Amino acid sequence: MTPVPIPAGRVKTLKIDGRDVSGYENQTILEIARENNIHIPTLCNLEGLDDIGACRLCLVEIKGLARLLPACVTRVQEGMEVLTDTERLRRHRRMVIELLLSERNHVCAVCVSNGHCELQSLAQTLGVNHVHVPYRYPRMAVDATHGRFGVDHNRCILCTRCVRVCDQIEGAHTWDVAGRGVEAMIISDLKQDWGASATCTSCGKCVQVCPTGALFVKGKAVGEMTKQREFLPYLTLMREGEK
Amino acid sequence: MSRTITIDPLTRIEGHARITLHLGPDGQVSDALFHVTQFRGFEKFVEGRPFHEMPSIMARICGICPVSHLVASAKACDELLAVRIPHTAIQLRRLMNIGQIVQSHALNFFHLSSPDLLLGFDSDPATRNIFGVLAKRPDLARDGIRLRQFGQQVIEWLGKERIHPAWIVAGGVSSPLTAAVRDRILAAIPEARQIAHRTMDWFKRSLENYREETRTFGNFPSLFLGLVGPDGELEHYDGRLRFVDATGEKVADGIENADYASVIGEAVEPWSYLKFPYYKPTGYPEGMYRVGPLARLNVCDRIGTPEADAELAEFRELGRGAVLSSFHYHFARLVEVIYGIEMIEQILNDPEILSTHVRAEAGPNARRGIGISEAPRGLLIHDYTIDEQGLMRGANLIIATGHNNLAMSRGILQVARRYVDGNNLKEGMLNRVEAVIRAFDPCLSCSTHAAGKMPMRIELFDADGRKVNEVMRQP
Numbered sequence: 001m002t003p004v005p006i007p008a009g010r011v012k013t014l015k016i017d018g019r020d021v022s023g024y025e026n027q028t029i030l031e032i033a034r035e036n037n038i039h040i041p042t043l044c045n046l047e048g049l050d051d052i053g054a055c056r057l058c059l060v061e062i063k064g065l066a067r068l069l070p071a072c073v074t075r076v077q078e079g080m081e082v083l084t085d086t087e088r089l090r091r092h093r094r095m096v097i098e099l100l101l102s103e104r105n106h107v108c109a110v111c112v113s114n115g116h117c118e119l120q121s122l123a124q125t126l127g128v129n130h131v132h133v134p135y136r137y138p139r140m141a142v143d144a145t146h147g148r149f150g151v152d153h154n155r156c157i158l159c160t161r162c163v164r165v166c167d168q169i170e171g172a173h174t175w176d177v178a179g180r181g182v183e184a185m186i187i188s189d190l191k192q193d194w195g196a197s198a199t200c201t202s203c204g205k206c207v208q209v210c211p212t213g214a215l216f217v218k219g220k221a222v223g224e225m226t227k228q229r230e231f232l233p234y235l236t237l238m239r240e241g242e243k
Numbered sequence: 244m245s246r247t248i249t250i251d252p253l254t255r256i257e258g259h260a261r262i263t264l265h266l267g268p269d270g271q272v273s274d275a276l277f278h279v280t281q282f283r284g285f286e287k288f289v290e291g292r293p294f295h296e297m298p299s300i301m302a303r304i305c306g307i308c309p310v311s312h313l314v315a316s317a318k319a320c321d322e323l324l325a326v327r328i329p330h331t332a333i334q335l336r337r338l339m340n341i342g343q344i345v346q347s348h349a350l351n352f353f354h355l356s357s358p359d360l361l362l363g364f365d366s367d368p369a370t371r372n373i374f375g376v377l378a379k380r381p382d383l384a385r386d387g388i389r390l391r392q393f394g395q396q397v398i399e400w401l402g403k404e405r406i407h408p409a410w411i412v413a414g415g416v417s418s419p420l421t422a423a424v425r426d427r428i429l430a431a432i433p434e435a436r437q438i439a440h441r442t443m444d445w446f447k448r449s450l451e452n453y454r455e456e457t458r459t460f461g462n463f464p465s466l467f468l469g470l471v472g473p474d475g476e477l478e479h480y481d482g483r484l485r486f487v488d489a490t491g492e493k494v495a496d497g498i499e500n501a502d503y504a505s506v507i508g509e510a511v512e513p514w515s516y517l518k519f520p521y522y523k524p525t526g527y528p529e530g531m532y533r534v535g536p537l538a539r540l541n542v543c544d545r546i547g548t549p550e551a552d553a554e555l556a557e558f559r560e561l562g563r564g565a566v567l568s569s570f571h572y573h574f575a576r577l578v579e580v581i582y583g584i585e586m587i588e589q590i591l592n593d594p595e596i597l598s599t600h601v602r603a604e605a606g607p608n609a610r611r612g613i614g615i616s617e618a619p620r621g622l623l624i625h626d627y628t629i630d631e632q633g634l635m636r637g638a639n640l641i642i643a644t645g646h647n648n649l650a651m652s653r654g655i656l657q658v659a660r661r662y663v664d665g666n667n668l669k670e671g672m673l674n675r676v677e678a679v680i681r682a683f684d685p686c687l688s689c690s691t692h693a694a695g696k697m698p699m700r701i702e703l704f705d706a707d708g709r710k711v712n713e714v715m716r717q718p
Contacts, residue, residue, distance in 0.1 A: 109303065109407070110299050110300045112295075114409075141291060142292065144633055152293075218606070219413075219605075221295050221298065221409060221412035221413065221417065222300075223409045224417065
């Protein structure tokens with residue numbers, strides 16, 4: 001029988017939203033919150049992939065600290081008092097979503113992922129009913145050169161889940177990020193057409209982990225692109241068992 | 244001294260428009276222009292999108308007839324896939340399309356036009372609306388609401404949403420019909436059928452009262468264009484193009500989708516965002532033709548369902564050759580409602596209607612696809628070009644209201660000449676000008692592929708461009 005790996009380290013006790021909770025010292029606030037059914041919104045995080053703290057939706061308040069910290073990459077400490085749902089955080093999260101929506105062309109009504117999109121459902125649960133910053137409306141292309149899949153940069157939020165799953169799970173590292181700031185783009189290989197990629201194994205993991213309609217299976221009509229992500233934790237668990 | 248009257252905005256139609264009437268020195272109308280003042284740009288911004296998204300994107304052209312755009316768009320996409328879609332998928336698309344024709348016709352007849360018909364063209368504009376109808380003839384208003392609801396529910400039960408269902412897709416439909424939904428629609432048919440016949444009878448009885456309107460509401464010779472089935476029967480989903488002239492003679496028949504551009508040209512005028520399609524062999528602007536319910540009944544040899552065929556026989560009595568008065572769009576609309584209800588029943592009794600094989604899957608196999616169907620307001624053409632990856636390279640849309648553009652302007656001129664006296668401008672005169680537009684049931688949002696709502700203003704200008712009179716109304 002494969003031994004179940006136990007996180008090493010000492011146990012820490014802390015408060016999240018006033019509740020006494022505990023966890024190992026190498027665990028993150030997000031992990032402990034989830035273990036205790038405390039919901040913190042996330043977007044770039046995905047169980048089975050390394051965390052990068054990029055989307056800033058999981059920011060939490062920690063007593064005694066002026067700045068906000070991302071729960072996905074902040075380790076628990078003894079005596080920490082964490083707040084996950086304050087007006088300040090809600091305002092922040094709404095702003096994050098608004099900025100994501102304004103950065104590219106997210107037209108939910110005619111998107112293949114309409115109704116199954118993490119960005120869309122977060123906007124709904126966080127009460128984003130208006131975007132208070134001007135839309136940028138960048139001119140973005142769709143790469144449909146791959147035989148089975150397409151990438152629509154209009155819908156991409158640069159969460160890099162595709163980059164990480166391709167690198168860490170599939171081991172192909174077809175995807176990467178090019179450019180800086182608002183110019184940043186997900187690229188395949190050395191900014192070639194996806195269909196011309198020599199490294200892509202066409203496994204489709206990137207499509208399944210993409211939170212929006214940016215990566216999609218070709219031939220899907222509006223609202224038909226549902227994603228299957230259950231495979232990831234199993235894959236990770238099995239890999240760990242092999243070590 | 245010549246003057247101009249502007250009607251801006253027009254009311255109780257779908258979209259934004261303005262009418263200008265030019266008066267001669269005698270104060271009588273010398274010319275009329277129908278300006279469509281909205282602009283949208285669907286043909287441009289779909290460029291670069293995967294064609295599988297087209298049905299849902301194009302459906303956004305209109306909230307009244309999204310299903311028409313779904314159907315025409317999906318048919319164009321079927322051609323891009325180069326597949327023959329399953330029989331059940333065709334029947335289900337037909338079903339939804341007819342559901343929409345019933346609801347849209349009910350909307351035009353009861354909500355938009357019945358205030359004029361029932362309360363009078365000169366009645367107080369404050370009550371000349373569906374609420375006025377509700378006060379005077381609650382039974383009629385209720386019938387209108389119920390009939391529209393029936394059509395809307397057919398759409399909703401099939402596609403989960405009343406407006407913009409994403410159910411009609413390239414290659415077929417996204418989910419099969421269930422027995423429960425079939426039975427619900429069947430159960431709703433008797434009431435809809437009663438309403439349709441009751442309304443038809445009332446309208447026929449009251450036709451006498453509109454003898455003058457019938458004579459002058461866009462009553463002129465023109466060509467008519469519509470789809471007909473393989474045996475010349477009324478057809479809304481598939482079929483071939485047929486033109487007939489004012490005498491009812493066929494001038495072009497059996498025209499395939501791919502050849503539409505050989506018979507339809509599009510002209511542009513600087514004073515409207517709406518293009519002016521014309522019958523190419525005759526040229527512009529002489530090649531004026533009409534589409535929609537009136538045209539469909541004029542071009543078909545028969546309807547193909549018993550109750551509607553009986554009404555068609557009466558309709559044909561209204562004219563020698565083709566029925567020419569645009570006022571009879573109302574008559575034709577009611578005949579189509581009766582047909583629609585019969586067809587819905589017929590389709591639901593198709594033994595294969597519950598088949599779960601409702602979609603053909605394929606990649607892009609052709610570079611160009613043309614989808615043509617009949618929307619409530621007339622012939623609808625979606626013409627797409629894609630690249631080898633299936634991304635849109637170009638789209639050309641010709642919408643029902645566009646086809647009628649020349650005829651609407653002509654109809655306005657005729658009504659304005661008969662009713663508008665520039666020396667003594669009255670609201671009721673201008674309402675008749677609007678009413679002729681309403682008879683065509685234009686959808687300007689669709690036709691310019693644009694959006695908006697429509698309050699109305701009529702302005703009278705003298706030869707020096709000075710405004711001398713104005714009639715204004717809010718929607």
